[in-house]
Amino acid sequence: MKSMIRKAGRQAVSVVNFEAMNRVPPLKGLREARGEIVPGMTNIWYEYVPACYDPGTPLPLVIQLHGGGNDGRRWADYTVWHEMAERKGLIIVYPNSPDYECWTCGQRDIQYLYDLIQLLCKKYTVDESRIFMQGMSNGDQMTLAFTMAHPEVLAAAGYATGPSDEEVLDGDLPTGPLPIIQMRGETDINWKLTPETPDIYENRYHMNDLNREIWQPVNGAEHCLPTLSIEGKDNFLYYPGEKAPIINWEIASMGHREPVYGAQVFWDRLYSGCRRENGEPVVSQPDKPITGEDNTVLIAMGSHLAYRKNGTIPFGRPVAGAARMFLPAELPHFCPVKTGEMCETEVLCAPAEFFAAVFNAVITYEDAGDTCVLTFPEGRHVILRSSAVLFEDNGEFRALQKPCVLLCGTFFVPVGELCQMLFGSHVSMADDVLCISDHYAVLGRYTARVIRKLLGGEMRPRIRT
Numbered sequence: 001m002k003s004m005i006r007k008a009g010r011q012a013v014s015v016v017n018f019e020a021m022n023r024v025p026p027l028k029g030l031r032e033a034r035g036e037i038v039p040g041m042t043n044i045w046y047e048y049v050p051a052c053y054d055p056g057t058p059l060p061l062v063i064q065l066h067g068g069g070n071d072g073r074r075w076a077d078y079t080v081w082h083e084m085a086e087r088k089g090l091i092i093v094y095p096n097s098p099d100y101e102c103w104t105c106g107q108r109d110i111q112y113l114y115d116l117i118q119l120l121c122k123k124y125t126v127d128e129s130r131i132f133m134q135g136m137s138n139g140d141q142m143t144l145a146f147t148m149a150h151p152e153v154l155a156a157a158g159y160a161t162g163p164s165d166e167e168v169l170d171g172d173l174p175t176g177p178l179p180i181i182q183m184r185g186e187t188d189i190n191w192k193l194t195p196e197t198p199d200i201y202e203n204r205y206h207m208n209d210l211n212r213e214i215w216q217p218v219n220g221a222e223h224c225l226p227t228l229s230i231e232g233k234d235n236f237l238y239y240p241g242e243k244a245p246i247i248n249w250e251i252a253s254m255g256h257r258e259p260v261y262g263a264q265v266f267w268d269r270l271y272s273g274c275r276r277e278n279g280e281p282v283v284s285q286p287d288k289p290i291t292g293e294d295n296t297v298l299i300a301m302g303s304h305l306a307y308r309k310n311g312t313i314p315f316g317r318p319v320a321g322a323a324r325m326f327l328p329a330e331l332p333h334f335c336p337v338k339t340g341e342m343c344e345t346e347v348l349c350a351p352a353e354f355f356a357a358v359f360n361a362v363i364t365y366e367d368a369g370d371t372c373v374l375t376f377p378e379g380r381h382v383i384l385r386s387s388a389v390l391f392e393d394n395g396e397f398r399a400l401q402k403p404c405v406l407l408c409g410t411f412f413v414p415v416g417e418l419c420q421m422l423f424g425s426h427v428s429m430a431d432d433v434l435c436i437s438d439h440y441a442v443l444g445r446y447t448a449r450v451i452r453k454l455l456g457g458e459m460r461p462r463i464r465t
Contacts, residue, residue, distance in 0.1 A: 022260055024080050032073070037115050038098050038108060045095035045116065046072045049124065050085045058127035060155075061091045061120060062271075063113065065103065065135030065142050067162065072096045075136075081263040088267065091124055103135075103142035105168070110149050113142075117153060129275040134158035134266060136258040141168065144211065151178035155281065156274040158266045160258040161188045163207035174218045177243035179283055181270045183262065184208050185254035186444040199462050205446050212239075212248060219244040225454065227292040227310040230441035236269070237450060238290040244281045245270070247290065250444040252430075295438035297358050298448075299323045299350055299415070300457025302432075306358060307451050315350060315357035321410050323350040325432065325460070326402070342401035348434050349405060349412035352384070365411070372404070372411045382422065384413060393422065432459045 030048050037043045053059060062085075066075035072094030076082070081092045097103045098112055113133070121128055131154050135143035140162025147157045156179040163184070191203045216222045220242030227238040233252040239245060247270055251259060259265070273286030292309035299306050301323050304316040316322060327346045338344050352372045355361040362375040374382040383392040386406035389399045398421065402414040419425035419436045428435045433448035435441055452459060 022078060024077065024260060025083050027076055027082050030073075030076055030082070035119070037119065038112050041098060043096065043098060043112065043116070044072070045093055046076055047120075048076070048082045048085050048092040048094075050089055050091070052086075052089050053091070053124070055125045058125045059089050059091050060130035060132065060271075061093065061117070061124075061126045063117065063131070063133040064092060064094045065133065065139030066094065066097070067135070067137030067139050068103070069101050071101060075139075078258070078260065079263050080260065084263045084267055088272075091120070091126065093120060097138075097142075103138050105138075105141050105145040105164075109142060110146050113146050114150055114153065129277060130155045131276075132156055132158070132266075132271050132274075134160070135162070136160040137162035137256065140164075147178055147180070148172055148174045148214075151176040151281075152276070152279055154178060155276045156180065156271050158262075158270070159183065159211070160262060161185050161256050163204070163211040165191075165207050166210065169210070169214070173214055177219045177241070177281055178215070179244040179246075179270055179274045179281055180215055180219075181247040181249055181266055182208070182212060183249045183251070183258065183265075184446055185256060186250055186252045186446060187254065188256040190256055201445060201462070205449055208248075208446055212246060215246055216241075219246055221246050225310050225312075226450070227290055228296065228298070228307060228447075228451070229290050229293055230296055230435065230437060230443060230447070232440055233442045233444070234265070235442075235444045235447040236290045237447060238292075245283060248447075248450070250446045252442040252444040293437070296441055297436050298433055298443070298451050298455075299348070299354070299436075300433045300448075300452045300455045301325050301348055301460075302458030303452075303455040304351075305455045306354065307455055308358070312455065313357050315354040316410065320408055321351045321353070323348055323434075323457075324407075324412060325349075326405060326412070345401075347402040347414045348416065348429070348432065349402075350415045352404075352411045352413050354413070354415050369406055369409065369411060372413075380422070384411070386411060391418075431462075433457065 030046050033045050033047055034042055066072055076094045085092050103109050133143050133154055140159040141164050143157055143159055144164055158181045160183040189200050189204045221239040224240055229236040235250040237248040268288040270286055273284045275282050297306050297308045304318050304322040305312040305314055325348050328344050352363055355374050356363050360377050364373045370386045372384045381394055384404045386404050389403045400417055405412040416427040416434050420427055426437050426440050428443045430443040430445045430448040433452050435443035
């Protein structure tokens with residue numbers, strides 16, 4: 001008998017709703033609470049109290065603020081704070097905004113959260129030296145409004161994908177220091193965009209700058225260089241600050257959302273080491289401190305400096321010895337379609353002295369500078385030649401995709417590719433900044449922006465596609 005069902009094409013292709021796939025562990029034990037906190041209004045909030053709660057033992061309190069178009073109950077389903085509550089012994093509270101699905105960020109909402117915290121401290125045995133607040137999007141803006149007005153109430157605060165612009169800030173500044181962590185999505189760009197917007201990232205990234213910079217003077221972090229750590233797609237910049245630290249946390253490829261594992265990062269990287277004593281923030285080592293990485297290096301087009309861990313390393317002469325972008329010449333080819341073949345693509349190169357500055361290689365030149373010899377501390381011997389992809393690695397012939405270039409007395413090397421071939425490095429690129437690491441590390445555009453400014457590098461105008 002013949003089959004009556006004909007096989008459909010695309011059997012290995014399925015369409016799924018990724019937006020709806022954000023499942024977290026089951027939320028049990030969440031309780032609704034109601035009361036008149038704002039005069040004449042019934043306010044609603046949701047409390048999660050861990051099984052370990054004992055009225056005789058004070059526990060830290062975390063206030064979680066939902067974004068616009070949401071409420072406390074629904075927002076509780078998007079986080080793992082309840083799991084952190086059980087593992088770390090925390091009380092978590094998700095308040096509804098007084099207005100429908102929206103925080104106005106004005107004095108009424110600030111007072112509402114202030115009074116709610118006071119009520120919770122009477123209702124439960126709260127460690128009042130360890131109260132934290134965190135919000136997403138519109139909740140980020142509300143958290144900023146509260147923390148600028150009442151930093152003295154909190155031990156630390158977190159913000160996710162909702163920076164405020166100049167118009168909203170209206171010239172206001174924080175009234176005191178506070179340890180903070182600001183989470184930003186690399187592709188969170190939905191702010192005043194039109195089809196004619198020349199740079200779709202600039203408005204949002206400028207707001208990211210502003211929201212960090214208003215805290216730097218009061219936290220004593222104006223003049224410190226940040227400690228850099230890139231772990232997978234998580235980009236961290238840690239500004240130590242004389243009075244309180246600032247952490248910039250960017251997630252490569254993420255848009256306007258808070259990561260489902262956010263609670264783990266906020267707690268491990270900052271909250272776990274923060275408390276407030278005698279009105280002042282006290283910061284000790286958190287569960288997972290951001291200490292920087294000796295084996296992650298960033299270079300920027302137009303700069304003769306590299307950034308590693310928490311400082312800059314000169315590797316060439318200013319201007320002539322700066323990292324340069326080399327573009328392929330437009331030449332006729334027998335193939336009418338460009339396929340990204342190695343001669344058709346661009347490359348960021350740095351002087352060979354990069355390897356002396358970063359990897360302690362000894363450099364010698366031969367043949368009037370046309371041949372560059374790198375000798376690494378372990379004895380590895382690499383011979384590079386200008387205008388050639390061919391090179392020798394401990395006597396074995398190998399080939400790069402891009403040639404070395406001798407230009408105005410500087411021997412330029414495609415350092416990213418050579419590090420991949422010699423050391424198995426992971427290389428990523430964002431907005432004309434190159435990241436070379438000994439582990440999986442994806443550089444985000446906003447982190448690249450911050451580092452580029454510190455290095456004095458350049459970025460070409462973005463081309464809209």
